[in-house]
Amino acid sequence: MAMMVCRVDRLGTREVRVIEIRAEMVANVWKVVVAEGDTIGDGDTLVILESMKMEIPVLAESAGTLSRLAVAEGDVVQEGDLIAVIE
């Protein structure tokens, strides 16, 4: 239940695959499960959103390191808002 934007950044001679995870809907951030710097596995839950009384887990669809967490518990995200970045 999250949009993913994947791009490749060049850091010196190294290419880093950057995956942005964005909200697909307006929702409340109920729980943040991970922290910046965490090693993320494919399928790990990053945050749990709440919308229309339902819990909506936001899952990583690729493994990596969580380089940025853009939301906190209690935040309201709009469609397209950045939730997290995995490198």
Place this chain on the structure above:
Amino acid sequence: MKAGRGKGLAAGLRATVTGEVGEADTAIALGSGDVPVLGTPRLLALAEAACVAAVAPQLSAGQTTVGTAASLEHKRPSALGAAIEVEAELTEIDGRVLRFVFIAYGPGTGEEAVIGAGTVERVLVDRNRFLARAGIVPGG
């Protein structure tokens, strides 16, 4: 974590609830109006009760449904003492979202008996996790 779909949930599940308009059911008592007839909020409550009853036997342990949306036409007044019957049917399952239609009958026959109709949307949730999110300790 996620409330999975109940095993026996399928479109076509139905239930009926019945009642009689009492003093506590009037628009005056409910604060939704100033006339002593069945209040619209009470009609919606009956409709939701029918929806709940339609799917309850098919839910897994720990699951429940909670209301998220409704539309309702309240077409005819029902006086104190009138017998009311509300039928609900599950018409669509979209992931965890359950959509129902309902029709409400009062005294009379045929189209004259129809006092209201509408749709209800409820979602499947894990009861304890839902209560926890609402700040309520389950069983507390």
